[in-house]
């Protein structure tokens with residue numbers, strides 16, 4: 408959990424401070440993942456072209472990241488471009504999103520430095536256009552020594568393909584070290600995921616009201632709390648991140664165990680007669 412001393416709440420807006428002041432500092436999640444959805448609908452509602460929605464969506468990315476950094480959130484992972492987006496969207500939209508990403512990295516680098524944000528990526532990055540990869544590595548290098556929020560963009564990412572990549576890596580390791588399949592553990596699979604270096608998300612937020620995981624972080628969300636809002640991504644702000652965290656803090660995480668109000672435990676289970684139904 409985050410030491411209270413690292414918080415920079417003075418920089419929050421008045422509305423954000425009002426929500427933040429009611430949070431329990433020791434229970435700020437370590438990792439929040441977000442499925443950013445609704446750019447197209449946001450544009451459609453205003454009779455604008457889809458690309459304007461993506462542009463506003465990119466602004467929301469920066470604003471939400473800055474709030475995350477101000478409250479000392481260690482990990483923020485955003486679903487920015489899925490494998491399915493890459494395969495199923497019109498080429499013109501895919502190429503616009505690639506250009507937007509390059510421009511975003513270039514024009515926001517200083518703000519990331521000012522906010523102590525470190526950039527990372529997950530996904531099949533090597534399949535992205537070389538000029539995009541170049542800009543991504545540039546931003547990653549430039550921010551590598553920042554110690555605040557790690558902003559991970561999932562790009563050309565799919566949860567199932569991540570598992571395929573992990574199993575390939577693990578199988579190769581097993582073969583080279585002559586390890587028996589019976590010895591494979593969850594930890595071994597975790598070590599081969601793109602996210603091996605980070606904790607699993609505590610909280611997954613999805614905007615625009617859809618109740619789906621959309622192939623996002625399938626292994627990692629096993630015990631993650633899910634928060635769905637009808638708000639469309641271009642309208643999502645740091646305030647809404649804080650509201651989602653407040654909702655998260657009202658929940659009881661049980662990881663398959665028992666919680667309060669779950670009924671009395673029988674001390675001597677052998678005494679209980681099981682009646683066939």
Ligand code: FPP
Nearest residue numbers: 443444445446447448461464465487508511
């Ligand atoms: C969903 O909107 C969003 C995406 C395709 C991915 C998110 C992309 C951005 C926020 C913009 C670029 C980000 C960066 C970091 C530069 P949608 O098009 O699926 O919306 P719809 O379901 O309403 O059509």
